[in-house]
Amino acid sequence: MPSKKAGQKMKKMPKTAQAAQHQKREQRAYKQLVAEKQRKPLYFKNFIVAFVAGGVVCTMGQAILAFFMKQGLDINAAAAPTLAVIILFGIILTAFGIYDEFAQFAGAGAAVPITGFANTITAAAIDFKREGWVFGMGAKMFIVAGPVIVYGILSGVFAAFIKFIIWS
Amino acid sequence: MASKKIGKATVKFTNPPFIIGTGTVVGPMEGKGPLAKGFDVVLPDLACGEKTPEKSERKLLEQAANIAIERSGVEKNMIDYYIAGDLLNQIISAGFSARQLAIPFFGVYGACSTCAMGATLGSMIIDGGFSDYILIGCSSHYQAAERQFRHPIELNVKHKAISQYTVTGAGALVLSSSGKGPRLTWATTGKVIDLGIKDPCNLGAAMAPAAADTFVRYMIDTGSTPDMFDLVLTGDLGNLGSELFKELVKDAGYAVGNNYNDCGLMIFDTKTQQVGAGGSGCACPAVVMLGPIFGKLEDGTLKKVLLVATGALLSPLSSQQGETIPGIGHIIVIES
């Protein structure tokens, strides 16, 4: 009797829908409870620490930049060796296991400067070498830095293209 | 007829298995924590002479298992089954340690709830009359977990205040059908509960509902109340998770009092050690339960202890695909 079967289905459907609705309500209530109990991060303190730490890294960069500019280079020409030196600095600190301790304290103050970018590459290299030099280190070296390069090129080339069209 | 089944999901062992030997090994960070004296071995460094963190974890597990066997006074070849699990992909620490131990092996995975899960299964096998001696073990390692679940070890990341620190260590126990010592009397197996938490840093909040669900299930099934226990422990909820757990069980009418604590909060000093919201990992409930708490059960300071070991059944893959985090909680009750 198809009609009876259909009737049973009709009766069943609302039940599952009800359960789904109930679950949704439960989830919403729980999320609210979590938000209530969760301690807020120390926004101000973390900001200040990141500000000072990042500022110090940039000041060091400025010292290196000033040194190269004193050799008679203009700022665009001096940028290259400055970056090379400070990247090297980040790599050395990473190799000795100091950079992640610094970051644990400084947060974004360690992540945003180019030393942090160098750290992502070195950290991946010295960690994943244990899965082999080719498929470990070679393949996974850019596991964190990769997206930065991908989206940097994507957006950089695109923006340059737009500017180029307008200019020509 | 399932004569040993009580209520919906609880079992009462008619011949409760004895815990005749335990072994706990922990890393240096845990060795600086408040429970340091209760562990059998505290390692001086994370590597313990091995080249990879995965190998070190395996070594920890083997060491803990050997200590447990030695202390139980049972010959290794008399042990019928080895039940173990850990956090790594394809539970390699458990599988590889079984290669070394050469005991028939069940590999189990329940994330950080593995120790209670293994103990439940082992007790069922013994009480069912299938075996006399069973070895159970589980392990976790900070570096190994970090590079599998999060990111390379030396990466410049500031751990958030709500994220938890994976305990380095391993715990093992030998269950026996006869002997003396504390016994495993009840067990409740948890359902997987998911209340829509997505942030993989916030595992305490993801697991708390599952822990509360199993806890309330046990209370209803057995008709007991939380104050009947000397100690109620949750596995690794951390400070946010344990707050939520308290709130959830209070809403259900089974409020826990001063006899409640969380293994993740006990193993570290969360104020002075940089561990975020507390410890986590398979080893966290295992080493706390089998180390200091078991010692107190043996000398009679504690009589009846309930452990809700909690696990978050996520993988980095599921998180990246935007899935929510399912949690699970298993209860074991140990009486001296």
Added chain:
Amino acid sequence: MDYAIAFLIGGLICGLGQLILDSTTLAPGHMLVFFTVIGAIAGGFGLYQPFLEFAKAGALIPVTGFGASIAKGSLLEAERTGIIGLFTGAFEFTGQGLAVAVFFSVIAALFFNPKS
């Protein structure tokens, strides 16, 4: 004076990054991508060069400078050689930094192991 400006501007960018990390569930990787894209867009439209001349290392050292350098190279090369220059120039200023990072990271991997 240059030092004070570098400290302030560089510090502000880092502090902003920390605010993003604290107030959202974004991973540090997301935040770095965000900054790089901002820098690249600013660089593509020629806004980063005046900023660089003002803030010097404060604009050069944060990862926004990396994005800007990609765009700057692309644009300069395109102006010189036509549309193909967009691609040949992408690594003009950033290539050496990447080469240094890769080369010395491998050297580091040869001699060091992760510690904590």
